[in-house]
Amino acid sequence: MDPAIDDAHARIYAAIAAIPRGRVASYGAIAARAGLPGRARLVGRALGEVPAGMELPWYRVLRSSGQIAFPPGSQGFREQSRRLKAEGVEVRNGRVSLASFGLDADIDRALWGMPGG
Numbered sequence: 001m002d003p004a005i006d007d008a009h010a011r012i013y014a015a016i017a018a019i020p021r022g023r024v025a026s027y028g029a030i031a032a033r034a035g036l037p038g039r040a041r042l043v044g045r046a047l048g049e050v051p052a053g054m055e056l057p058w059y060r061v062l063r064s065s066g067q068i069a070f071p072p073g074s075q076g077f078r079e080q081s082r083r084l085k086a087e088g089v090e091v092r093n094g095r096v097s098l099a100s101f102g103l104d105a106d107i108d109r110a111l112w113g114m115p116g117g
Helices: 003-017 027-033 040-048 075-086 105-112
Strands: none
Touching: 003 027, 003 040, 027 040
């Protein structure tokens, strides 16, 4: 495989591994944190190519809308919902509030205050 791809994948995996328990991030946010802004699709591809034996909190990665990317009702959708809920993340209709559970939620709250406040 191309060494640049390996490096990009390694940075993506490191960014995913750094998502704390009870938090989520979008594919685009992971790409940006990996130094690959605008490469959200590469994050999705990398998740599909995780090396055997590597444990990643893949279920903490969502669409930019906070929506689970798996088709509703699929095994992947149910598994991701179950794992997120087990960490205290609220999942409603297959969606997570990035304002409440996203990686930057605390920073936004500290800078701008609570919504409606």
